[in-house]
Amino acid sequence: MTTIVAGVGMIPFAKPGASAPYDTMGEEAVRLALKDAGLGYEAIEQAYAGYVYGDSTAGQKVLYRVGMTGIPIVNVNNNCSTGSTALYLARQAIESGAADCVLAVGFEQMRPGALGSIFEDRPSPFEEFDKVTDDLVGREEIPLAIRYFCGAGKEHMDRYGTRMETFAKVRAKASRHAARNPLALFRKELTEGDVMQAPVIWEGVMTRSMACPPTCGAAAAVLVSESFARRHGIDTTVRIRAQAMTTDRPSTFEACDMMRVVGFDMAKEAAQKAYAAAGIGPEDIKVVELHDCFAQNELISYEALGLCGEGEAEKFVVDGDNTYGGRYVTNPSGGLLSKGHPLGATGLAQCYELTHQLRGTADARQVEGATLALQHNLGLGGAAVVTIYEKA
Template sequence: MKQTACVAGVAMIPFTKPGASAPYHEMGAAAIRLALADAGIGYASVQQVYAGYVYGDSTCGQRAVYEVGMSGVPVLNVNNNCSTGSSALFLARQAIESGAAECVLAVGFEQMRPGALETHWNDRPSSFGRFDDLCEQIAGGEGLPLALRYFGGAGAEHMQRYGTPMESFAKIRAKASRHAAHNPMALLRKVVSTDEVMQAPVLWPGVMTRLMACPPTCGGAAAILMSEAFARKHGARSDVRILAQAMTTDRPATFDTRSMIDLVGYRMGAEAAAMVYEQAGVGPDDIDVCELHDCFAHNELITYESLGFCPPGGAAQFIDDGDNTYGGKVVTNPSGGLLSKGHPLGATGLAQCYELTQQLRGRADARQVGGARLALQHNLGLGGAAVVTLYGKEAR
């Protein structure tokens, strides 16, 4: 009989700029200690560990975990590009639901380098080879870093297909700054206006300014999942639960449609969201709060449509109507998102889990979404994997 996975403990440490952080193992250990304290248990109670990171040698997970405890339990290292943190959470949730374990730790961390993401293994074929080839053929933006070309190209395609103005992306970034102003964990907390975003240094004329891209950051985050029976036995919280979760990878259409929107994961996200809604018996109109993968403002706009918050081509109106913020249909990225909080790849998905758990607990302070009961998480990794998770608050 399937067990429910309860989110008993969550934590994140403040994200920092590359070069200003502690080493990766110290960041991971700090997040683990905080999550254990939040759950009210010691490390000895943990039965399995899933540790997520992208940039590091093998068994970095053990290096971080051993700072906290060495109990001999399984420690598995996870790398799924930018969806690494939520992939670790996905495995932890499966372990609980299957009955393989009753208390599981998912931790993510990343010690980033300054500047654009780059390949570190240049003596062998890149895992992004097919993606890069198609991007070169259809995206434009020659000479720009590939990540920027991917998401800027998707945004440019949305503009051409639906008449979406560049100001829509600027409005997303301005919204993110207003949300982040209330988040002490956000790296960038200065409120900026739509005009200021538009007037920032241009990265791609007519498509993107610098403020529309998330900053590279270092950090760590963690979550403790328990079965309901284990939480009850140990006096831990069980009010926030994973109601449904799905991970998807690419299908042939990612390449066959020759669409930058599809290449950056629109279809993966849409498929995962549809699976989650069906599992839980809810729809996009039921979601109160959402943390989604806004590595660029362009991807946030596209993801509104991917998750069903508005119809294809309807994102600009969704933004103009204020349906992505407080008082609208679904408060999106109340944390400030990746655009303001930063994006340490391995930690991002678990930092999203931290924010949504705090929202459902009613502990989000000035950024609290009133009456939040259903929270949706979307975490995307090119190459590729998309993880969509629905959290619910237990009725009392």
């Protein structure tokens, strides 16, 4: 059964302390998605609400502000892939025939500073990740997320000769794209030199500008079946053609490779499954929203998603194949690096961007001729979701 993206909504992301509370943000994103779809909340049959930092049933708190219709509301937490996991579940509900009109919403009200565990009195889901990272990276004085992803970046540098300046090029590209996006948090254009001159976090590997900031925000999508769309006169321009979700295999810990620790194999497998289900290859895609929590992870993800061969990502960047005029436009929104990364909302913000790209309504950041789009959202712990959208 075909799944139609009937409506999308997103609010501008904000720094911690500068946003409305999570329930207000989530409500606004839902109302925007419903308005975009031309539907009232009474049409929604199920809802999936994604967030990471929040108490149980926060999804109900958000959605009760829109309406109390007695529908099933499922709260979702899958780390940084939470938003796309909510989308995955909503799409499954449509394609299984369980429902004809389903809402996915993601929101996050974050605190300043590095991510960390909330519950210190029980085993951490990251114990195995931390053990491998301690063995391969060390550097215990550096926050864990940086050790993970910049450790992976250093692995790529050591293996393929990738330069720190190449990560700076990725970050500068993100800023140029974000300058065209009124919903992006950081819209100031940065040069490669600006990125290199930012405060050093890991000598020879990373500056502060290469990391996405903790961010607050919300985004939502309304998915419907094709028969529902016909009955209600809904625009069927954008469809989910294929979607795959993967979790870790033993290679994450056994390969002694930081790129595997941060999800390279999960992303590669999800992408291969999605391409196969869609009957296409990466060469058929023109626009990509991928999980650039660090510039290092964006570069590694080019290879995991098959946008270039393994070991070829630096050339891919230097040749400009990751931006307008190249082979692909990656993160036209500005990505997590510039748009911001409110964990629960990120996957649905990617859906928002790609929906507008395929509708041809992305304004100054429009990718010309885009008929297929790829979304990649990754959460350590772990889960990867790859979604392929098509223009009808």
